[in-house]
Amino acid sequence: MAADRAVSRVTRLLGIVEYLETHGATPFSELAAHFGVTVTQIEADLFLLWVSGQPGYSHGDLVDFDGSAFEQQIADVTNAQGLRQVSYSPREAAALMGALAALVATGAAPDAAQSALAKLTAAVGSVGVEVVDVPEVNAVIKDALDTSISARNAVEITYVDAQQRRTVRVVEPHRLVAIDGAGYLECYCLRADDYRTLRLDRIESARAADVMVTHPPASTLGFSLHSSFTATVRITRAGRWAVEDLPNAQLEIDGDEVVAHFPVADQEWIAGRLLAIAPHLRSVTPESLRAAVEARAEDVLAAHAV
Amino acid sequence: MAAGSAEERLLNLIIALMHARVRMTKDEIRARVAGYEREDSSWDEETAKRRKATFERMFERDKDALRKLGIPVVTVRSQAHGDDIGYRIDPSQAALPPLDFTPAESAVVALAADYWRGAALGADASQAWVKASSQIAHGQVDELPFATTSSRLSDAAAALVEAIQLRQEVAFDYASASSGDARRRVQPWKILLSRGADYLVGLDLDRVAPRTFRLSRVASDVRVTGEPGAYEVPGTLPSGLTHSSDVAGEALIAVRPETAHALRAAGTDAGTDGDWDLVRVPYAHRDDLRDQVLALGGAARVIEPEGLKDEVLGFARAAVEVCRGS
Numbered sequence: 001m002a003a004d005r006a007v008s009r010v011t012r013l014l015g016i017v018e019y020l021e022t023h024g025a026t027p028f029s030e031l032a033a034h035f036g037v038t039v040t041q042i043e044a045d046l047f048l049l050w051v052s053g054q055p056g057y058s059h060g061d062l063v064d065f066d067g068s069a070f071e072q073q074i075a076d077v078t079n080a081q082g083l084r085q086v087s088y089s090p091r092e093a094a095a096l097m098g099a100l101a102a103l104v105a106t107g108a109a110p111d112a113a114q115s116a117l118a119k120l121t122a123a124v125g126s127v128g129v130e131v132v133d134v135p136e137v138n139a140v141i142k143d144a145l146d147t148s149i150s151a152r153n154a155v156e157i158t159y160v161d162a163q164q165r166r167t168v169r170v171v172e173p174h175r176l177v178a179i180d181g182a183g184y185l186e187c188y189c190l191r192a193d194d195y196r197t198l199r200l201d202r203i204e205s206a207r208a209a210d211v212m213v214t215h216p217p218a219s220t221l222g223f224s225l226h227s228s229f230t231a232t233v234r235i236t237r238a239g240r241w242a243v244e245d246l247p248n249a250q251l252e253i254d255g256d257e258v259v260a261h262f263p264v265a266d267q268e269w270i271a272g273r274l275l276a277i278a279p280h281l282r283s284v285t286p287e288s289l290r291a292a293v294e295a296r297a298e299d300v301l302a303a304h305a306v
Numbered sequence: 307m308a309a310g311s312a313e314e315r316l317l318n319l320i321i322a323l324m325h326a327r328v329r330m331t332k333d334e335i336r337a338r339v340a341g342y343e344r345e346d347s348s349w350d351e352e353t354a355k356r357r358k359a360t361f362e363r364m365f366e367r368d369k370d371a372l373r374k375l376g377i378p379v380v381t382v383r384s385q386a387h388g389d390d391i392g393y394r395i396d397p398s399q400a401a402l403p404p405l406d407f408t409p410a411e412s413a414v415v416a417l418a419a420d421y422w423r424g425a426a427l428g429a430d431a432s433q434a435w436v437k438a439s440s441q442i443a444h445g446q447v448d449e450l451p452f453a454t455t456s457s458r459l460s461d462a463a464a465a466l467v468e469a470i471q472l473r474q475e476v477a478f479d480y481a482s483a484s485s486g487d488a489r490r491r492v493q494p495w496k497i498l499l500s501r502g503a504d505y506l507v508g509l510d511l512d513r514v515a516p517r518t519f520r521l522s523r524v525a526s527d528v529r530v531t532g533e534p535g536a537y538e539v540p541g542t543l544p545s546g547l548t549h550s551s552d553v554a555g556e557a558l559i560a561v562r563p564e565t566a567h568a569l570r571a572a573g574t575d576a577g578t579d580g581d582w583d584l585v586r587v588p589y590a591h592r593d594d595l596r597d598q599v600l601a602l603g604g605a606a607r608v609i610e611p612e613g614l615k616d617e618v619l620g621f622a623r624a625a626v627e628v629c630r631g632s
Contacts, residue, residue, distance in 0.1 A: 006311070015439065057340055094468055102504075294626055300599075
């Protein structure tokens with residue numbers, strides 16, 4: 001939409017003025033890199049600013065730059081006509097602060113997330129997103145992981161997996177990530193001899209191991225599990241929540257039902273999730289996934305038949 | 307004045323309204339701000355009327371753009387001139403406050419701005435980042451061994467966040483475990499983020515009582531149904547609504563040895579029953595505990611409450627039926 005394009009360009013125009021007023025004369029190339037646009041675009045932006053001004057639009061009314069610096073491809077504003085960057089709109093404030101709050105809620109975010117959120121809240125007020133019940137990614141474990149990541153040291157951790165099996169393993173930690181509201185450690189696991197993404201709140205202990213990190217970080221963000229097949233599941237709309245947040249899920253609405261197609265990396269985990277919406281399930285394919293769901297359900301029934 | 311681009315006109319409008327001594331009326335804006343077409347005395351009446359209507363539409367769009375930019379435009383009514391309206395921008399009120407982010411904070415704010423990529427708030431988030439980076443010196447952004455991605459943060463969350471800001475009533479379909487989909491009308495108060503589950507707290511207008519909704523079970527678009535500023539958000543939320551303090555009950559679960567460590571960590575040891583270990587687990591939402599027990603397959607058995615046990619068995623039977631039938 002043209003209007004939105006104009007809004008986004010004006011935001012950058014005001015940003016350029018704010019930047020020059022704050023940091024002084026700046027090469028075009030640095031402005032281009034800073035605002036993520038081409039040098040040609042920065043030139044066009046500066047020319048537009050140069051012909052803007054107060055009604056009257058004679059020399060002293062216009063935004064003005066140092067002409068000789070301009071010829072050297074350096075922007076140096078000498079009269080900004082009072083222009084500065086403007087504060088956040090309600091949606092912008094909500095987007096920024098909501099996301100920061102969500103990152104803080106994962107327990108994986110750096111401390112700077114909390115302090116940046118506090119500065120924004122002090123400056124523009126609260127936006128109605130609140131973090132409660134932050135997972136006990138306890139500070140000791142997070143510190144141990146942070147330290148090992150920057151020292152490029154392996155760590156020995158105790159981990160409880162999704163099936164609630166406890167293991168002790170040595171991993172090469174690469175970075176902490178927040179995925180869908182939960183904190184994870186991306187690492188290379190020496191026990192599995194493969195890349196793993198481990199949930200932080202399932203790490204029960206961590207201590208530095210006397211091994212250097214030798215495997216490079218995985219290039220992809222998020223789960224490094226590879227999907228092995230695509231599943232198709234038909235459910236009633238009330239069960240939609242269980243599939244719509246699966247990575248790369250595609251949903252087709254069919255009356256009161258939803259058909260979801262999604263890649264499956266961990267069949268057992270998907271089977272557990274489908275079991276959680278069993279009354280809303282209408283069909284499951286392929287056969288292997290259907291068998292996994294059924295076997296799990298039979299196990300539950302057998303356990304209760306004691 | 308030659309017809310320039312929309313952004314050129316907006317910039318001139320911003321400067322003009324910032325420098326207006328008291329205010330500028332619409333007629334003054336049209337006559338004096340570059341980018342708007344001035345009235346021409348050679349126009350016939352018909353043309354003058356048409357051009358005025360064009361100007362009015364353009365000016366309304368521009369006011370809307372200023373709102374989207376986050377610029378508060380003050381309207382000033384003049385007593386001397388009856389009912390006519392003038393406009394002004396208060397520069398100190400409009401300015402972005404200096405935030406002095408550290409390089410680490412800048413990095414995390416950049417990540418936050420990227421969080422809504424592809425969602426309804428994505429464009430707003432990148433605008434917010436351009437504004438933040440107007441003050442950050444180039445190169446003064448740390449590299450963090452931290453990254454984020456979200457497929458969960460839905461358009462529903464984005465719409466609710468905005469509705470809370472503007473204090474507007476909303477309506478949406480909600481998938482309830484007990485009663486299926488139902489239309490809910492809500493005055494949204496707050497979004498609570500809690501261990502990967504997000505909740506909306508608000509006044510349920512049909513039940514006339516505060517309620518908590520899981521965002522993941524909002525089963526339709528969130529439709530704004532009310533005017534802005536229609537209600538006040540209570541300063542302190544009624545107790546029992548916040549997830550953390552809300553314990554709805556306690557279950558007794560038998561678990562196989564060497565399994566179910568998360569349940570064990572959340573509960574207390576309650577002895578043994580043959581080959582099984584017993585754990586007493588407090589829970590806030592019975593749905594969550596039911597899902598956990600189901601996810602454990604045969605490694606967990608509900609002893610009490612009876613209702614939870616029935617639900618677990620009901621789910622397992624339903625799954626068997628679908629898998630055999632399909």
